[in-house]
Amino acid sequence: MSDDPTPEQRADYLVRKLEQMIRDGKSDRGMSFKTWQALARTELINAFHDFEKRKVAAVQDRLARRLLVVAATTLTTIGFWGGAVAIDRNREGIAALVIFVSGLVLVAFVSDFGLRKLWNRHKVRQREKTIVKIEDFDAQLKKLENELWLKLKRAKDKAKEAAELEG
Numbered sequence: 802m803s804d805d806p807t808p809e810q811r812a813d814y815l816v817r818k819l820e821q822m823i824r825d826g827k828s829d830r831g832m833s834f835k836t837w838q839a840l841a842r843t844e845l846i847n848a849f850h851d852f853e854k855r856k857v858a859a860v861q862d863r864l865a866r867r868l869l870v871v872a873a874t875t876l877t878t879i880g881f882w883g884g885a886v887a888i889d890r891n892r893e894g895i896a897a898l899v900i901f902v903s904g905l906v907l908v909a910f911v912s913d914f915g916l917r918k919l920w921n922r923h924k925v926r927q928r929e930k931t932i933v934k935i936e937d938f939d940a941q942l943k944k945l946e947n948e949l950w951l952k953l954k955r956a957k958d959k960a961k962e963a964a965e966l967e968g
Contacts, residue, residue, distance in 0.1 A: 805855060815848055864917075868910065875907040
């Protein structure tokens, strides 16, 4: 069983922490929404960073263990067949082939680390582009909302003026 808290426990902890922030920051007027929003954002960022660190550490640990197993297996195979050839030169072709394949497996596995790093960079760039698109869309929505609000206000003012002229 893992020592990490469950998602439900993390959520409960975060809710309690946000509640405590509200209680600690409360004044006669109360806490402004923008202040609470900034504090909540900071707490969420911290929680997400903690989760990402644990996730990365788990992946790195798993990959390191795999590398150790593959390296030990390939080096043992190479050593065994090298010893077999040293004792009996009749099996040089088979030994060379097995050693070559073992070396290829080791090289392929080590190169997987580099490929994973490149792929992860690509995913990060894609996420950043998506976030920028979302922020642009959000800004456009806010702009449209403000324009509609102004049009509504103008229409109400015109209606009021028309009512005053009639009355």
